Amino acid sequence: MMTGHSGSGKSTVLKLAHMVDHPTLGDVYVNGFSSKRTARRDIWKLRRQVGFIFQDFRLLPNRTVLENVAFVLDVINTPRKEISSRAKALLTQVGIETKSNRMIEDLSGGEQQQVAIGRALASNPVLLLADEPTGNLDSDSTKKIMDLFWSINRSGTTILMATHDENVVRDYPKARLLELNRGELIKDSEHKVGY
Amino acid sequence: MRPLFRETLASVKRSPLLTGLSISMISLALYILGLFVLAVHNFYLALDEMEERIQVVAYIQDTATPEHILDLRRILTSIPEVKGVEFVTKAEALQRANRELPEFRDIFSNLENNPLPASLEIQLAPDSRTPEGTLNVVGTISSHPIVEGVEYGQEWVDTFFALSRIAGAASLLFGAAFAVAASLIIGTTMKIAVLARKQEIEIMQLVGARDRSILFPFLAEGAFTGMSGGILGTVLTYVTVKLMSQYVFTVNWIPNSWVLIGIAATITLGVITSGFSVRRQLKEISP
Numbered sequence: 001m002m003t004g005h006s007g008s009g010k011s012t013v014l015k016l017a018h019m020v021d022h023p024t025l026g027d028v029y030v031n032g033f034s035s036k037r038t039a040r041r042d043i044w045k046l047r048r049q050v051g052f053i054f055q056d057f058r059l060l061p062n063r064t065v066l067e068n069v070a071f072v073l074d075v076i077n078t079p080r081k082e083i084s085s086r087a088k089a090l091l092t093q094v095g096i097e098t099k100s101n102r103m104i105e106d107l108s109g110g111e112q113q114q115v116a117i118g119r120a121l122a123s124n125p126v127l128l129l130a131d132e133p134t135g136n137l138d139s140d141s142t143k144k145i146m147d148l149f150w151s152i153n154r155s156g157t158t159i160l161m162a163t164h165d166e167n168v169v170r171d172y173p174k175a176r177l178l179e180l181n182r183g184e185l186i187k188d189s190e191h192k193v194g195y
Numbered sequence: 196m197r198p199l200f201r202e203t204l205a206s207v208k209r210s211p212l213l214t215g216l217s218i219s220m221i222s223l224a225l226y227i228l229g230l231f232v233l234a235v236h237n238f239y240l241a242l243d244e245m246e247e248r249i250q251v252v253a254y255i256q257d258t259a260t261p262e263h264i265l266d267l268r269r270i271l272t273s274i275p276e277v278k279g280v281e282f283v284t285k286a287e288a289l290q291r292a293n294r295e296l297p298e299f300r301d302i303f304s305n306l307e308n309n310p311l312p313a314s315l316e317i318q319l320a321p322d323s324r325t326p327e328g329t330l331n332v333v334g335t336i337s338s339h340p341i342v343e344g345v346e347y348g349q350e351w352v353d354t355f356f357a358l359s360r361i362a363g364a365a366s367l368l369f370g371a372a373f374a375v376a377a378s379l380i381i382g383t384t385m386k387i388a389v390l391a392r393k394q395e396i397e398i399m400q401l402v403g404a405r406d407r408s409i410l411f412p413f414l415a416e417g418a419f420t421g422m423s424g425g426i427l428g429t430v431l432t433y434v435t436v437k438l439m440s441q442y443v444f445t446v447n448w449i450p451n452s453w454v455l456i457g458i459a460a461t462i463t464l465g466v467i468t469s470g471f472s473v474r475r476q477l478k479e480i481s482p
Contacts, residue, residue, distance in 0.1 A: 018401070020480075047403035058398060062209060075404040123403055 002162045003169055004180035010162035013180070014129045017160065018052050019043045031126055048076060051120030055132040057112045059104045065091065065115050066100040072122045086122075094118040094148055110141025117148060121157075128152065130161040134168060146172060203415045210391070214420060217388045221424025221461055222431060224380040229432035229449075229457065231373045235366045236449045242359055249324045249355070251317040251332050251347040257285075259313075259341035267315065267339055276323035276332050281316045285309045312343055326352055381424070381461060382468040385417055389472035396473065397480045406477055413473045414466050421465025425458035 002010050015021040016028045019035055028035040033046040059068050069087040078086060091097040096114040104112060113133055120128055130149070134142040146168060153159050163169065169177065179187035207214045255264060264282065271280045283291070288311040293303050317336075319328055329347050337345045389396075399409045439446045 020401070041406065044400075044403045044405045047401060052401050058394065058401075060395060060398065072398070072402045075399045075402060075408060077408070119402070 001169060001172065001175045002160060002178045002180060003164060005164065007182070008180040009183040010164075010180055011131050012183070014052070014131050014160065014162055017127075018050055018129055019046055048123040049126050051123065051125035051128045053113070053116050053120050053128060053130040053133045055135040057109075057116045057136075059112055059115055059119070061104050064101050064103055065096060065107070068104060068115055069119050069122060072119050076123050078122075090118040090121055091115070093121065095144075108141065109137050110144055113137065113141070113145050114148065117145070117152070121152070125157060128157055128159045130159060132162055132164070134163065134165060139167070142168065143171075200415070203412065203419050206412065206416055207419070213388055213391055214416075217384050217420045218423045218427060220384040221381050221421060221465070222427035224377040224384075225425055225428025225457060225461055226431045226435075228373045228377045229428055230435065231369065232453065232457075233432060233436065233446065233449055235370065236453075237447050238362060238366075240447055242355075242362065245355060246321075246324050246359075249319055249329065249347075249352060251319070251329060251336070251345060253315045253317065253336050253339075253345050254312040254343040255314060256341050256343045257312065263341045264313075264315070267336070267341060270339070271315065271317055271332075271336065274332060274335055276320055276328045277317055278320040278323075279318040281318070283314045283316060285311055285313045288312070288314065326356055378464055381421070381464045385420065385465055385468040386472045388416075388420065389413060389469060389476060393476055393480075396476045400477060400480050406474075409477065410470065410473050413469045417465035417467075417469025418462050419465075420469075421461040421463070422458060424465070425461035428461070429454050429458065 002013065004010050012021065016023055016035065017030050019028075019030075019033070019038065022035055030046060031049050038046065060071065063071065066084075066087050069090050070083050073083045073086055074080075088097060088100065091100050094114045094117050096111055096118065099107060099111060104115070107115070113136075117128075117133075128149075133149075134145055137145060142165070149159055149161065150172070169175075177187070177189040178185060253267070255267075268280050268282070271277050286309065289303060289306075289309050292311060293300055296303075317332060319332065322328070323331070326349075329349075329352055333345050333347055336342055396409060400406075433448065436446045436448050
């Protein structure tokens, strides 16, 4: 978990890791991809290995839950015959399969985030980046999403989550905690920070 | 890659309002351009008709013998500027005057001698219906001994060609302006259509879609929207022509090759402007 005040650089770290932003100095390595040496036309290869979850979900409002996930499977060239079954499997994995035919705007915030997580898992990523994924959710939904993250993490996917919610940090003490301040790492629960 | 046609139809079904508006805007742009092209085309048809009427008339002296007239005909038909020559006898000239000037019929019927001269009506070749071509023919025949006088309506010919030149320049200028305006409307419409789906493009890019996988469906949609708008614009123009011909005056339909060029242009513009808009979005989201 990555924590810190607003403006501490949490979102910037995630954007750099997803190569949405590029460092003005130095280099960023993510799963073998260097931000300096990866051409713009090859960034899609990284993004199939690194999923991204937003605070505001970024789902397509004019489509159903199933279509939102199927859309991504289609975009990443999943064989057409497999799209429907894989989309349903992903929705089952995130626990929202019963609402697969509902329109996105009919879902609660927590449910929308479940769909967004299902979508992010579509390409079987090795790393999930989550930018304040519980920022817009109530405590019940937050717990549900965090439990989902734990289960995904236990199945072998690394999750780097930015949050400034102290309750989340407190409720999951087993998570490695990174604290940022003004763009610098000031605390790492597993390693000593400093030179 | 997924069959583009199916993808395109699916996308149209998902956002029928946006697609409908885009097609309407493009068809309207093409309709306005079509009306202008129609006006220019009909104007030029009228000019062509008027141009065909350009002729030189050589009045023959009464003393001329048939051999003299035949000789003059031979000279005239050997000139490349001349398409055809028609001999009008004195009697035919009087008949024509009777027919065309009924108010003088009494005078014509009381004449003791026919005062009207015989003439040779000279039709000019299409390329020679110019002031220069006309003067060449006039110069060749006016000095011939049996020619009493030559008439070709110099003032009318000069005015006609001045009018043709002005019309040519004006139609080129306004045509270009209309074409640019129509292109801008089509371009802006496609840009708005792409902008409305910015979020979709962003999601596609962030989940690892290749740029070309994002681009191709939009290009196909651009082609579909351009083609539909082009066809609808053509239909609207055609209906207008039919209605005008039925209720106002006869309007000639434009050549089919022009119609095909118009539709091909809307398809091309739809594809190009969609492509540019999507590429811009892609670079904006992930520079």
